[in-house]
Amino acid sequence: MISPQARSDAQVLWDHHLMHHDPRPCSVAIGLGSHDLGVADAAVSLYRRGMAPLIVFTGASSRTTRARMPRGEAVHYRERALELGVPDSAVLTEPRARNTGENIRFSRALLEEAGVDLSSVLLISKPYEERRANATARKLWPGVEFVSASEPTTFEEYLASIQDDRMVVDMLVGALQRLMIYPAQGFMVRDPVPDEVAAAYERLCGAGFTSRLVADGNGARR
Known part of the structure; x- marks a missing residue:
């Protein structure tokens, strides 16, 4: 307590951490790894609503996630999305990132390698990481519009x-x-x-x- x-x-x-953005259709959704499977659930919900045709889950593991997600955050997120009915072809996995900056850089590189043409990103995180993730993404990936989102919860x-x-x-x-x-x-x-x-x-x-x-x-x- x-x-x-x-x-x-x-x-x-x-x-303060919430950006209060209204979700809208974007080129791709990126789910940032964490201890919280709610990020994967939010990504699936937004995918089902037609907000993005492709999801990237990014994240290795950390001291706060190692016990809960031994195969790595992105892998567990992907498994969760597939369990919830998202087709395998709509999910990419980036399993190396260990901080928010790497989440952005490695996801960008993965999408460029895959030849994905994008102008906007639906950036999905824990609710209290929305503002930090958005500020990091705008620094590291200029020229792309970022729409912040998270699991709707109080x-x-x-x-x-x-x-x-x-x-x-x-x-x-x-x-x-x-x-x-x-x-x-x-x-x-x-x-x-x-x-x-x-x-x-x-x-x-x-x-x-x-x-x-x-x-x-x-x-x-x-």
Whole structure:
């Protein structure tokens, strides 16, 4: 369980991470690997709605996914999509990416090698990774229009589905930190963080939700 204040602050971060894009038909859908099979479910739902004729699932494994997805995130996503009725011919798998930048770069290379002509990408992630993924993609793949999407769910519903409140809040905090420090490191375009979101982030850091923080340019973890 987390405190009411932490829960309130986490809701502020959750709301900020969402891009609030309306899904529309794109050249391809790219599902970014994670611990959450909901990304695959969202990709399948959007495919069924005619939002993309082709899905790319990208992702190896990490310390948070190794136990749940031993064959790699993209492979498990692909298996999930096939179980849900997506034809094999409509799914490509990129199994090497270990971070968001590699998700984008490796997916781009895979699609170019496959000769896929595209002008727009439906970028599917966990809800709290929408803004970070979008900012990364716009930095690494200029000239392409990105529409962000995720499984439609509320913060409370997501907590209940994952059943690990602390891990989710740690992830929210880590994603927000990257939005603040990665533009200066050249990893993504700058996306301003409102003062009230930054304040909620600082309170959560002070409350110990820091396991997903990375060292900034000065070596500090904040």
